[in-house]
Amino acid sequence: MTVPSSPPSSSPLPPARRRKRSPLPVVLGVVALVGLTGFIAFGNLGKSLEYFVTPSEYLQQRTELEGRPIRIGGLVKAVQYNPQTLDLRFTVSDGGASFPVTYNGAVSDLFKENQGVVVRGEFTGDTFHARELVVKHSEEYNVPKTQAELKDLLQRTE
Amino acid sequence: MKDRVTTPLGAVTLLLLLVAVGLGLSSPLDVNQGSLVRLMFVHVPTAWVSYLAYGGTGLFGLLYLITRKRRWDRLAMASGELGVLFTVATIVGGMLWAKPTWGTYWVWDARLTTTALSLVVYGGYLLIRAMIDDPERRARVSAVVGIVGTLYVPINYMAVEWWRGVHQTQTLKLLGKVRFDAAPIYGWVLLIATAAFTLLYIYLLRVRGIVAARDEAREERELMNDLQGDLNSLTPQGGLRG
């Protein structure tokens, strides 16, 4: 309201003016924002901003982390994949420590030897049972340098 | 006053966008990702514009606080709205890029989480504006929110460096020695696409600013009509101040 307080006058003050507008958009907006905030909070519940631990860190903090659902991130080694049953076995390694991982399900085309990967699941003994698998890829993008590379690329992604 | 800028600007923007899309969709395949690398030429420019727009909200808010000219407040609002729009575009495009590469639409890593948070911050910014009726107070409060909100830009940019996550780090390294870690052709396409989207931001900001100015004019007119009605009924001699 741009109307300043009226000068003292004998006549009654005009009623405070409100813009006649439906409050519905604002109410919907508040609900949407609260919902989104809740969703974000729920998504991060009990997790730190660090998205995963490395195999070496797991070795160090084993007593704390054992038996709890966690994320492990590292490089993929020794892949064994059965396309029929979708059973996947590999080793996740950060150079220092490595653990065998089992997973069942389809994975991204980018999943391959030496690729970065983040798996979520639990340890049973020394074996990590992953329920979620996310492939981390490099920020470097390059065109194939040789004809052989190009052919390989087209074959792989057909 | 005739507007001689908006339409030509729109035409140039459209032309450059078409060129960028054409170049993006015909760029060579990446060794690892194949044609999916082409999504970079939409994802990165939309993310850039969202930074630019949120930065604009802070800058215009600051200019408003200094000059107290309502024009800056309108531009700050327009820029905030564009920031939300381009953040949504970045998230949608990013999710569709993540599915075939990462293997999932969404992960709660630091980059993605802070991006989602920006929708809360700037959604809140727009909501606060809708809730305050007094235009001067609205402009003041939202300028402060807009300036503080600008913190989002460096936090989101650095999120991939500060915290471990799934999102790739910057391909164009600006920290330390400047370096572009991709084939040079991708750099050129990215540059043109970024220029095109920046023009699109400027164009949309201009048009949104015009709409906002007209909305404000209408608001003022309605208020004046109301005032006149009041004055006629209250003080027949006329004049609010003696």
Next chain:
Amino acid sequence: MDKYAVYVIVVYVVTLLLLGAYLVWLAQRLRATRNEAGLTEQVRATSTPGNQTSSRQTPGKRG
């Protein structure tokens, strides 16, 4: 062309449609408010000089 070529085009289209939808919304608002400037001037002209001064002074007083 690899298997994602069409997918990539779809994502381009989705993104551009989103931005295009905003532009269409803007164009509609622009058309709906085309007469605004003229209307405002009209009101200013019909209001008495005294009223005009008081309402114009208002922002300065609150700053």
